Amino acid sequence: MTWxxxxxxxxxxxxxxTVLSLAAWTALPLAWGWQAYTVTSGSMAPLVRPGDVVVASPEIDPDHLVGSVVVIAPAAAGHEPVTHRVVERLPDGRFRTRGDANPQADSRLVTADELIGSGRVVVPLAGLVRLHAGRVLPAAAGLALIAFFLLRRRKPTSGNRPKPTSGNRPKPTGGDRPKPAGGNRPKPTGGNRPKSTSDDPAGPTGNGNSQREPAEEKASDKTAARPRAAARWNAPQRKPRTAGPGRRAMVVTAVVLLAVGSALRDTAAAFTAKSPTQTNTWKSSYFYTAAVKKSLPVSYWRMGGTSTAAVADEMGRNALALYNTPTVGAAGALTVDPDKATTFKNGTGPSYGSITNAAYAISGPVSVAAWTNAKASTNWRLVFKGEAQTGRLNYLLSWSSDKGGADMRFLVDAGGTRYETRGAWPADLGWHFVVGVYDGSFIRIYIDGVETGKLAATGTLAALPATPLQVSENNASTGLSGSVDEVAVWDSALSAAQIAQFYALAKQ
Amino acid sequence: MQVSRSHVATTLGVLLGCALTSTMVVRTTQAVLSGTTATQQNTWTTGGAALSNDGAVSASAVFSQANDSLLLGGQTVTKCIAVKYTGNSPAQVKLYATGVSGALAGYLDLKIESGTGTANDCTNFTPAATVFSGGTVASFGSGSNSFGNGLGTWNATLNQTVTYKFSVTVQNVAAAQNGTAAAVFNWEAQAS
Known part of the structure; x- marks a missing residue:
């Protein structure tokens, strides 16, 4: 053999x-129960790439997993296991994993029970055939190689040709045997065979007593008994076959690859990327309050503060001043909303609220609303914008005097005429909701969300800009005794639906 | 005993092959399993998956009291968020919620549609499919909180954009009053 x-x-x-030992690195650990996984994607790159094989042991030590590469059971049937690295053990015992090539950790937190393998050996490239050809192709290729080998081996031994021996076997010579074409060297034979100088791995193994004979010799032996076969076998243009060891290596390699390929399982080292929004936040209101504010009153005094001097305007305009120290902090009218109410008292030094501002001098449509639990005995004022001295008024919510406070009334002076509509005030001492509305055509009164009275009315209201708007009244007999809550004034006419909605929201 | 060149070649080949593979396996195994954490200089930007969304960069694109004021019963607020996939590997994209908190979440009806559109206020949104409906923010968060149970059928390719419309309606019930809720919507792409 030349150098x-x-x-x-x-x-x-x-x-x-190389091929065989890579296969061995992959296959041998299977003997003691480890599993081999072909990596099918690159999220563990650059250290583990598609086509590499991760050999994993089923023994998991949860206390020493951080930093380890683990094989994670599929999240769902039909999915592949995932091979990623443990980056954190959470207080609840679960593990956070991440592919080395992923910018973010996996969203799926896994328990120890979901870990099916702990990486022990990484065999580079060993799964390439499996990765790129799946299971079918290597199997088919392996079978084809085996078949090829077996068929080629069977031919020379078939038939009943005489067993050649070194002593009586005809010795082909260069003169009487056709030379193979294309540079094929003459095959050595028996005892006078020249020492091989080729790299033919199937060279002579003995001195004419070889148990394995070159195929050409066998073919030559068959010439006498089977001329056609011999002619074909000895055709000069036919290239001599390579000898056994090379083919054996091929076959062994194919068989090993086939076996290893069949034993491998796929594992996806999936690329992952997450894109979260900023935190979305929602805050709901107390629905009654929000609905009232959304209806854009001129002012909305919730009457729930702790100050005995003034009540803030939810609409940010004008605080309602309180006089004679009404009681604050009483239970409010709304079911859910814990906001408090203000309690007024008539008689000597009556307590009341008051604000003088042109904003409440309303000449067009107007709505006035309030909650109270007062039970009047005469014409107590609830919301009053008028002049007690002259008797003129812009608008007024007041109990009736003629029925001993049995009715609640809404009054306006429109076009120089006094208009009044009324409805029966509930007899109980609970909270009730009253709204008076003038829309330019009618005055209406709503009690607990229901219209209880209306009267046709037209004309411009007497605005009385210098006259204060009062809650209760600075009057010992017509001021009210009781709690008031959620007072609002609109320079528009609320609809019946709005008023019903307000009441429903308050009573949720 | 005579050692032929053929034997020398065979022996040499076997030794070199074994040495080569052993070196490959041992060095690779040591590198991978040495206990180091994930590499920071990774290759994900040139391969794999990458996602972005409006809601991650623009505060106006998400729900907030600043954007939506206090919510009323029955009120519906909407936001549209465009999600762009910039990974080189085709990927499946799922939507799920994390960080869902607050009692109000159980009273916020949620509908999620996918489609096209660029405006965060959904003025030019054209729906193509409904991703989620018939539940609340809370139920979405409990049922879809990871890629595995995430929703959507978007098989994303490079530079593809899908816009998601979130419609949140406050149930008009007492328990929904004066409540708070929070949630993070996540899109996750996984490319194999």
């Missing part, structure tokens, strides 16, 4: 050895 031949043979053997 180039030696080098070539060494390279071939090295290549075969």
């Amino acid at each position: 180039p031949g030696v080098l070539g043979r060494a390279l071939v053997v090295m290549a075969v050895t």
Whole structure:
């Protein structure tokens, strides 16, 4: 063998050895129960790439997993296991994992029970065939190689040709045997066979007593008994077959690859990327309050403060001043809303609220609303914008005097005429909701969300800009005794639906 | 005993092959399993998956009291968020919620549609499919909180954008009053 031949043979053997030993690295651990997984994607790159094989042991030590590469059971049927690295153990015992090539950790937090393997060995490239050809192709290729080998081996031994021996076997010579074409060297034979100088791995093994004979010899032996076969076998243009060890290596390699390929399981090292929004936040209101504010009253005094001097305007305009120290902090009218109410008292030094501002001098449509639990005995004022001295008024919510406070009334002076509509005030001492509305055509009164009275009315209201708007009244007899809550004034006419909605929301 | 060149070649080849593979396996295994955490200089930007969404960069694109004021019973607020996939590997994108909190979440009816549109206020949104409906923010968060149970059928390719419309309606019930809720909507892409 020439030195180039030696080098070539060494390279071939090295290549075969490389393939076989990679397969061995993959296959041997399976003998003691480890599993081999072909990595199918690159999220563990650059250290683990698609086509590499991760050999994992089923023994998991949860206390020493952080930093380890683990194989995670599929999240759902039909999915592949995932091979990622444990980056954190959470207080609840679960693990956070991440692919080395992923910018973010996996969203799925896994329990120890979901870990099916702990990475022990990474065999580079060992799964390439499996990765790129799946299971079918390597299996088919392996079977084809086996079949090829077996068929080629069977031919020379078929038939009943005489067993050649070194002593009586005809010895082909260069003169009487056709030379193979294309540089094929003549095959050595028996005892006078020249020492092989080729890299043919199936060279002579003995001195004419070889148990394995070159195929050409066998074919030659068959010539006498089977001329056609011999002619075909000995055709000069036919290239001599390579000898056994090379084919054996091929077959062994194919079989090993086939076996290893079948034993491998796929594992996806999925690329993942997450994109979260900023935190969305929602805050709901107390619905009654929000609905009132949304209806844009001129002012809305909730009457629930702790100050005995003034009540803030929810609409940000004008606080309602309180006089004679009404009581604050009484239970409010709204079911859910814990906001409090203000309690007024008539008689000597009556307590009341008052604000003088042109904003409440309303000449067009107007709505006035309030909650109270007062039970009047005469014409107590609830919301009053008028002049007690002259008797003129812009608008007024007041109990009736003629029935001993049995009715609640809404009054306006429109076009120089006094208009009044009324409805029966509930007899109980609970909270009730009253709204008076003038829309330019009618005055209406609503009690607890229901219209209880209306009267046709037209004309411009007497605005009385210098006259204060009062809650209760600075009057010992017509001021009220009781609690008042959620007072609002609109320079528009509320609809019946709005008023019903307000009441419903308050009573939720 | 005579050692032929053929034997020398075979032996040399076997030794070199074994040495090569052993070196490959041992070095790779050591590198991978040495206990180091994930590499920071990774390759995800040139391969794999990458996602972005309006709601991650623009405060006006998400629900908030600043954007929507205090919510009333029966009120519906909407937001449209465009999600862009910029990964090189085709990926499946799922939507799910995390960080869902607050009693109000159980009273916020949620509907999620996917489609097209660029405006965060949904003025030019054109729906194509309903991703989620018939539940609340809370039920969405409990049922879809990871890629595994995330919703959507978007198989994303490079530079593809899908806009998601979130419609949140406050149930008009007492228990929904004066409540708070929070949630983070997540899109996750997984490319195999």
